[in-house]
Amino acid sequence: MVETAGGGPGDGAAEVLDRPLPDGVRRRVVQIVSDGFGGLTLGELPAQLRQYARFAPNRRAKFAGNAMAAALETDPLFRQRIGEKLREAQPELCGALDSGSPPPAADPLDVAAAAYVLRPAGWVKLVTAAGEEALRADAERADEESRAELERLRTELDRSREQTRTETERLRTELETARKEAEALHRKLRAALSDVKRGEAALRKAQAEMEAARSEGQTQVSAAESETRRLKARLAETEAALEAGRKAAREGRSVEDMRVRLLLDTVLDAAQGLRRELALPPVSVRPAETVDAVEPGRMSPKDIAARALSEHDPAILDQLLALPQAHLVVDGYNVTKTGYPQMPLEKQRLRLLGQLSQLAAQTGAEVTCVFDGAELAAPVLLAPPRGVRVLFSKPGVTADELIRQLVRAEPPGRPVIVASTDREVADGVARVGARPVASAVLLKRLS
Numbered sequence: 480m481v482e483t484a485g486g487g488p489g490d491g492a493a494e495v496l497d498r499p500l501p502d503g504v505r506r507r508v509v510q511i512v513s514d515g516f517g518g519l520t521l522g523e524l525p526a527q528l529r530q531y532a533r534f535a536p537n538r539r540a541k542f543a544g545n546a547m548a549a550a551l552e553t554d555p556l557f558r559q560r561i562g563e564k565l566r567e568a569q570p571e572l573c574g575a576l577d578s579g580s581p582p583p584a585a586d587p588l589d590v591a592a593a594a595y596v597l598r599p600a601g602w603v604k605l606v607t608a609a610g611e612e613a614l615r616a617d618a619e620r621a622d623e624e625s626r627a628e629l630e631r632l633r634t635e636l637d638r639s640r641e642q643t644r645t646e647t648e649r650l651r652t653e654l655e656t657a658r659k660e661a662e663a664l665h666r667k668l669r670a671a672l673s674d675v676k677r678g679e680a681a682l683r684k685a686q687a688e689m690e691a692a693r694s695e696g697q698t699q700v701s702a703a704e705s706e707t708r709r710l711k712a713r714l715a716e717t718e719a720a721l722e723a724g725r726k727a728a729r730e731g732r733s734v735e736d737m738r739v740r741l742l743l744d745t746v747l748d749a750a751q752g753l754r755r756e757l758a759l760p761p762v763s764v765r766p767a768e769t770v771d772a773v774e775p776g777r778m779s780p781k782d783i784a785a786r787a788l789s790e791h792d793p794a795i796l797d798q799l800l801a802l803p804q805a806h807l808v809v810d811g812y813n814v815t816k817t818g819y820p821q822m823p824l825e826k827q828r829l830r831l832l833g834q835l836s837q838l839a840a841q842t843g844a845e846v847t848c849v850f851d852g853a854e855l856a857a858p859v860l861l862a863p864p865r866g867v868r869v870l871f872s873k874p875g876v877t878a879d880e881l882i883r884q885l886v887r888a889e890p891p892g893r894p895v896i897v898a899s900t901d902r903e904v905a906d907g908v909a910r911v912g913a914r915p916v917a918s919a920v921l922l923k924r925l926s
Contacts (some may be wrong), residue, residue: 493599500595501614504606507592512547513540525557551596573597581605599600601832728864752814789916793924796916800842802894808913809835809921810878810899811850817900832864834925839866847885854902879904886913 500508512534516524521532528550531543539547551558566573575581576599581590587608593731594602616789648893684893799805822830832848839846845868852871863869872881886908889895895913898921899905905915 491635500548500606501591503588507588508551509540509544509547509594511565511592511596512551512561513537513543513822514568515546515561518564519560523557523560527556542627558596559597565593565596569593576602576605621785725844791917791923793920796896796920796924797842799894799896799914799916800838800844805842805844805894805896806889807838807844807846808895808897809846810882810884810897810901810904810918811848812878812898812920813901813904814918818922832867832869833923835867836864838925849878849881849885852876879907882912883907886911889913 515520516528516531516539521529526547528543529541530898532545532852536543537714562573569583572581572585572593575585576590576594576597581594591606591608594605625917642878722878724919800807811828811831812824815822815824819827819830828850835846835848845864847868847870849870849872852873861869870885872878879901882899882904886895886897891912895909896916897904897913898916898918899920
C-alpha cells in the first residue's frame with residue numbers, strides 16, 4: 480500500500496513504505512551508504528555518524544549499519560548526498576530508475592536499494608516487489624534445501640536398513656558360534672569335573688602314603704638318636720686316650736729339647752771361632768740408615784715453624800727462603816689488595832713484581848707470582864722482571880687452583896713457601912707439604 484503526504488501523486492519523495500524494509504534490501508542500502516560515506520567530508524555527515532568517519536567500509540557496515548539506515552531515513556540532505564555518490568558510482572542503473580524502466584537483467588535487490596536511496600516515482604513498489612522476490616527466492620531455496628534434506632534422509636534410511644540387515648546377519652552368525660562354543664565348554668567342564676574327582680582320589684592316596692612315610696621317619700629318627708648317643712660315648716673315650724698320649728709326648732719332648740739346645744750352643748761357639756779366624760770387622764751401616772728422612776741437624780719448612788718467632792715476624796720468611804732450593808709462590812692479587820688496594824691493577828702488578836725481583840736477588844730463591852686471569856679484560860703485555868716467574872691463570876681456572884697445581888708439581892721434600900691470606904689456599908697447600916705464609920708477612924719483608 481502506498482500513501483502520499485505533502486506532494487503530488489507523481490512525487491516519489493512523498494511516498495511512504497508501510498512495512499519494514501526487507502532484510503536483503505536493507506543490507507544493500509547499508510552497503511551503498513558505507514561506500515558513499517568515505518566521499519563525504521566530516522561536516523557533510525550527520526552528527527551521529529561522524530564517529531565512524533575513520534572506519535573502513537566493512538567495519539562501518541558492521542558497527543554503524545543501524546545508525547546509517549536511521550540517518551538515511553530521517554535526514555533528506557544526507558540521503559541526497561548519498562544519492563549523488565550512488566549516481567557517480569552506478570550511472571546506468573540510476574538513469575534507468577529515473578526513466579522509470581529498471582534494467583531487466585539487474586539484481587532486484589540492487590534495484591530496490593538504489594530506488595530506496597534515490598526515491599524516484601514508484602520506489603515503494605520496487606522495494607516491495609524486491610522484498611516479495613527475496614521472500615519467494617528464500618522460499619524456493621528453502622524448498623530446494625528441504626527436498627535435498629529429504630533425499631539425504633531417505634538415502635540414510637536405506638543405508639541404515641541395509642546396515643541393520645547386515646548387522647542382524649552378523650549377530651545371528653555370532654549367536655550360532657557362541658552356542659557351539661557353549662556346548663564345547665559344557666563338554667570341557669564335564670571332563671574337568673571327572674579330572675577333579677580323579678585328582679581328589681589321588682590326593683587321598685598321597686595323604687595316606689605321606690602318613691606312612693612320617694611314621695617310618697619317626698622310627699628312623701629314634702634309631703639315629705640312639706646311634707648318636709653311642710657315638711658320643713665312644714668320642715669321650717677317644718678324647719681321654721688322646722690326652723693321655725699328649726701327656727706322654729710332652730714328657731718325651733723335654734729330652735729332645737735338651738739335645739737341640741746343646742746342638743745350638745755348639746753351632747754358636749763354632750761361628751764365633753770362625754769370625755775370629757777370618758778377622759771380620761763389625762757392621763758400620765744399619766738398615767735404618769738407608770731410609771730417607773729429615774734428621775735433627777737438618778732444616779725443613781716445618782722446623783722453621785718450631786722456632787721461637789711470631790707468625791707475623793718477617794724473619795720467618797727470611798729463614799724459609801734461606802733453605803736449600805727454596806721456592807716462593809705468591810698469590811699476586813691477594814698480596815696487592817692486602818697492601819695497596821686503592822691502586823689500579825696494572826700499577827699493583829708492577830709494584831709487587833719490582834719488589835719480588837729485589838727479594839729474589841737478595842735470597843737467591845726461586846720466585847713465582849700467580850695472578851688471576853679472570854679479572855683481565857684483555858691479555859697483559861708484560862715483561863717479567865729478572866728472577867721472577869709471572870703466571871696468569873687460564874679461562875675457567877682460578878689463581879688458587881693454579882697455585883695448588885704448582886705445589887703438587889714440586890717433588891716431595893723441596894721447601895715450598897706460599898704467600899696468601901686465603902685460608903682455603905693455605906689449608907690446601909699445607910696438606911701437600913708446603914709452608915703457607917700470610918700476605919702481611921711478605922709485605923713487611925718487602926717494605
